[in-house]
Amino acid sequence: MYPENRLIRIKMQDWGKISEQNSHWNSNKARKIQEKEARIIIKWLRDLKLLNYNILEVGCGNGYVGLKISDYFLKEKIEFKYYLTDLIPNCIEKTKENFANLKAHEPVRFGVLDVYKMDKTLGPKTQEIIISTGFASAATYKNAVPIVSNSLKKGGVLICDFVNNFSPILFLSNIPRSISRIINNKKYAKDVNSKYYHFGKIGIKEYFQKYDLKLIDMKYIGVLKNPIVAIFKKNR
Numbered sequence: 452m453y454p455e456n457r458l459i460r461i462k463m464q465d466w467g468k469i470s471e472q473n474s475h476w477n478s479n480k481a482r483k484i485q486e487k488e489a490r491i492i493i494k495w496l497r498d499l500k501l502l503n504y505n506i507l508e509v510g511c512g513n514g515y516v517g518l519k520i521s522d523y524f525l526k527e528k529i530e531f532k533y534y535l536t537d538l539i540p541n542c543i544e545k546t547k548e549n550f551a552n553l554k555a556h557e558p559v560r561f562g563v564l565d566v567y568k569m570d571k572t573l574g575p576k577t578q579e580i581i582i583s584t585g586f587a588s589a590a591t592y593k594n595a596v597p598i599v600s601n602s603l604k605k606g607g608v609l610i611c612d613f614v615n616n617f618s619p620i621l622f623l624s625n626i627p628r629s630i631s632r633i634i635n636n637k638k639y640a641k642d643v644n645s646k647y648y649h650f651g652k653i654g655i656k657e658y659f660q661k662y663d664l665k666l667i668d669m670k671y672i673g674v675l676k677n678p679i680v681a682i683f684k685k686n687r
């Protein structure tokens with residue numbers, strides 16, 4: 452499903468190909484995870500008790516997580532606006548297809564957006580809620596975190612997910628790789644200039660805190676406890 456083991460070698464221009472190879476994250480296996488994540492995200496969003504939700508999703512893939520959230524908000528008659536974005540235009544086309552049956556389209560928009568440019572494209576301190584999922588979600592690229600943080604208003608919320616290095620199946624599937632990932636993860640978490648992804652739980656709290664993003668909660672998804680979804684609040 453998700454090409455976790457190759458992620459650090461992925462160049463941006465490869466995402467189009469990877470999305471094709473992974474059926475634009477539309478497989479049953481991917482959907483199960485997306486549905487579980489959507490349920491947790493909906494609960495966190497509800498806990499915010501806002502009168503109106505203004506949501507930006509980055510790296511939305513096929514948009515299924517956003518669809519579940521939008522569907523729920525419409526059914527519960529909760530006021531919201533949802534902007535689904537991805538680097539790859541084809542993903543946005545798939546997202547539009549997945550949204551075709553949603554009854555009210557008005558609050559939902561779609562667009563191409565590069566997470567590395569989002570503060571310039573959308574303006575700094577403009578976003579209230581940012582969602583990004585998919586194990587190596589776009590918002591959790593190490594060098595994207597400061598940009599994502601700069602895009603959030605004070606008090607804004609980031610919800611994103613991470614590979615869980617300690618998931619038993621993931622760990623046992625390749626023990627040397629798992630150990631090297633844990634060691635490297637620790638190293639990269641300290642190195643602000645490193646280009647690497649966050650691969651797991653280690654160092655997340657400290658790394659995000661450097662960019663004024665306070666970890667509020669974390670939940671494991673699925674019986675294999677992979678991935679981890681987390682919610683952060685922008686302090687300043």
Ligand SMILES: C[S@@+](CC[C@H](N)C(=O)[O-])C[C@H]1O[C@@H](n2cnc3c(N)ncnc32)[C@H](O)[C@@H]1O
Pocket residue numbers: 453463466467470476481485509510511512513514516536537538539542564565566567583584585586587588589
């Ligand atoms: C692993 S997929 C996850 C898709 C979906 N969010 C999910 O949960 O199934 C990662 C997505 O991030 C997108 N992406 C990669 N780099 C990006 C960037 N720089 N800016 C925005 N999106 C990006 C990819 O095109 C891909 O759709």
